[in-house]
Amino acid sequence: MDIITEQMMSDTVMRNPRKGLLRFTALGLILFLITAAVSAQNDEQLTEKVLAATVYLEMADKNDNILGFGSGFFVGQSQIATNFHIVEGAAKGTAILAGSPTKYAVEGISATDEENDLAILKVTGFEGDPLSLGDSDTVRTDGTVYVAGNPKGLKGKFSKDTINNLHEGNAKKRFQMTALISPGNSGGPILNRNGEVIGISLITLEDGQNLNFAIPSNAIKELLTQSGEAKPLWQGKQSISAETYLRWGYAKYRLDQYQPAIDDYDAAINLKPDFAAAYYFRGTVKRSLGQYKEAIEDYDTAIDLKNDFAFAYYFRGTIRGDLGEHFIAIQDYNKAIDAKPDYAFAYLRRGVANYLLDRNWAAKKDWETALELAEQAGNKRLKAQTEKFLKRVE
Secondary structure: OOHHHHHHHHHHHHHOHHHHHHHHHHHHHHHHHHHHHHHHHHHHHHHHHHHOOEEEEEEEOOOOOEEEEEEEEEEEOOEEEEOHHHHOOOOEEEEEEOOOOOEEEOOEEEEEEOOOOEEEEEOOOOOOOOOOEOOHHHOOOOOEEEEEEOHHHOOOEEEEEEEEEEEEEOOEEEEEEOOOOOOOOOOOEEEOOOOOEEEEEEEEEEOOEEEEEEEEHHHHHHHHHOOOOOEOOOOOOOOOOHHHHHHHHHHHHHOOOHHHHHHHHHHHHHHOOOOHHHHHHHHHHHHHOOOHHHHHHHHHHHHHHOOOOHHHHHHHHHHHHHOOOHHHHHHHHHHHHHHOOOOHHHHHHHHHHHHHOOOHHHHHHHHHHHHHHHHHHOOHHHHHHHHHHHHHHO
């Protein structure tokens, strides 16, 4: 608001306070609506610009079996940045522009950084504008960011998010965001308000959780300096890590592709027999298929390999609870809570088991703890669910 406008509003209020207040309120509302309209227009322009340079990647083996899929984005006229795990071991691949039928054949890989899970791919024929890389060292917590990608294979989605934490360890810096990164979004750009890429989405599976991390854009800048002549995709015996099979399996599971997911987890276990997370995730798929005995066996193995595996205890407990074995289920929930004291869902389910055993006092205590933890985490859905349970013991 300029000085003249402020003076006019002030004079009006002084002459007729009530009338002036109404005019002041009306003008304020108009200014708010104008600001909101400009913001919406800017968001729309940014969306159009970003999606015009964002691609859906689908990678396959030499027999056309789909291996990995996800997102990527143009950082040069013939260069696409993405996650290494999406392209690892692939013999061929295509890049499809978001919201467009335009396809590009992946001709090769110009550079890789396996530690940061990054790869630069070569394609030809793109005539649009690549995205600019910003300085990720300027990123701060609580900052608004924009996420583009292809969640669960849906082409061209754009949304707002918030950086809620910065992690730095083992020489690797990561940003953690509020919303979960869905399969298909991994490899997509994360941008600041100026439309500059400040990170790249990365699905990180740790202790049974999908942690919504981003790799800083400065790591991409560094990789681009090492980019050279593109090497062909893998044509011989494919070398794929157990960790990559784990990510592929998780992505397929989230798309309800249960058997392909199990196949990937089998491959991960064959490569790494002591891979507790692979047993856990395979057990989760089998639980979804109603194969409870087999799921429990996988959870048992995961716990044998990692005796503080809270999520394995929890889901083994849920199966036993669903089978009516509430006393045994409570033992699993106890173990889950010992390993993860802020595990709100474990308190919730232990409360259910206690309630079904007519131990209302114990159920109430568990649900009150679950409610407190849900409020602390800002989990509105869990909070509402817990409040409904608490009404049963009032």
